Amino acid sequence: MLNPEQREQISRQITAYENEVGVGLVKVPFGYKTLALRVDQLVASPEIMNSGVQVIQYLAQFPELVRGKRVTDMGAGSGIIGLASALLGANHVLMADIDNRAVANVEANINQLHLKGRCEVFQSDLFHNFGDRPKAEVQIFNHPFFADFPVRNKEWTQMMLGGTELLGKYFEEAPHFATSDALYILPWLTLAENNHGIDNDPGKRAMAYGFTVSRVTEQHPVKSGIQQSLFKIYELRHRV
Numbered sequence: 001m002l003n004p005e006q007r008e009q010i011s012r013q014i015t016a017y018e019n020e021v022g023v024g025l026v027k028v029p030f031g032y033k034t035l036a037l038r039v040d041q042l043v044a045s046p047e048i049m050n051s052g053v054q055v056i057q058y059l060a061q062f063p064e065l066v067r068g069k070r071v072t073d074m075g076a077g078s079g080i081i082g083l084a085s086a087l088l089g090a091n092h093v094l095m096a097d098i099d100n101r102a103v104a105n106v107e108a109n110i111n112q113l114h115l116k117g118r119c120e121v122f123q124s125d126l127f128h129n130f131g132d133r134p135k136a137e138v139q140i141f142n143h144p145f146f147a148d149f150p151v152r153n154k155e156w157t158q159m160m161l162g163g164t165e166l167l168g169k170y171f172e173e174a175p176h177f178a179t180s181d182a183l184y185i186l187p188w189l190t191l192a193e194n195n196h197g198i199d200n201d202p203g204k205r206a207m208a209y210g211f212t213v214s215r216v217t218e219q220h221p222v223k224s225g226i227q228q229s230l231f232k233i234y235e236l237r238h239r240v
């Protein structure tokens with residue numbers, strides 16, 4: 001269940017996608033540089049949902065988190081997080097998304113940035129199609145924040161409306177596809193907090209699945225996009 005403010009936020013995001021805001025070549029602030037990404041309509045756009053921008057600015061501030069590491073970017077969207085990780089020196093990046101539109105979009109961006117040797121993208125519902133690929137040392141999931149189901153006949157709204165089961169399933173599955181000492185990075189938009197029931201705040205949810213919070217950083221909204229409440233970025237570890 002969403003509160004009125006959350007419903008209003010979702011409605012503004014949906015309207016922006018339907019009006020093709022943030023489509024085409026999008027330039028995203030990335031440390032002192034910019035990252036130029038192609039973004040297709042109905043794929044998560046940094047000019048609408050700026051949580052990906054928050055994550056890559058965090059990574060640009062702490063590049064040692066991904067440098068030299070095998071990284072998984074779950075729910076890759078345009079590829080913003082996985083591609084930024086590769087540009088910061090990740091050894092290899094797996095990017096997966098349930099939506100084939102996103103997979104094609106990431107593929108185009110991998111080619112445009114000449115990162116084919118170090119990045120792989122494929123369709124997968126969470127880890128379903130990961131097979132026996134090498135385990136990640138860093139797992140990043142910019143998950144759908146809002147605790148309600150996708151809008152009927154607008155399946156693409158699964159990019160923002162994940163229900164509450166998705167995150168639980170992620171926490172159950174992720175350790176099987178990561179090394180035992182892996183780092184997990186998940187952002188959180190505090191506007192999506194639900195005071196009357198379960199929500200998707202990783203800081204509240206992860207403990208039940210054997211994770212501990214090793215660091216939480218608060219970030220003020222960036223200038224782009226329409227997600228303008230306080231962000232948190234969680235670093236988690238799984239207890240073995």
Ligand SMILES: C[S@@+](CC[C@H](N)C(=O)[O-])C[C@H]1O[C@@H](n2cnc3c(N)ncnc32)[C@H](O)[C@@H]1O
Nearest residue numbers: 044052075076077097098099125126142143159
């Ligand atoms: C908040 S968007 C983040 C997109 C991108 N990482 C970014 O930062 O802009 C969430 C993404 O998760 C994907 N997603 C939703 N459910 C999924 C699932 N079960 N398995 C894999 N990806 C999923 C959506 O299609 C969407 O691209």
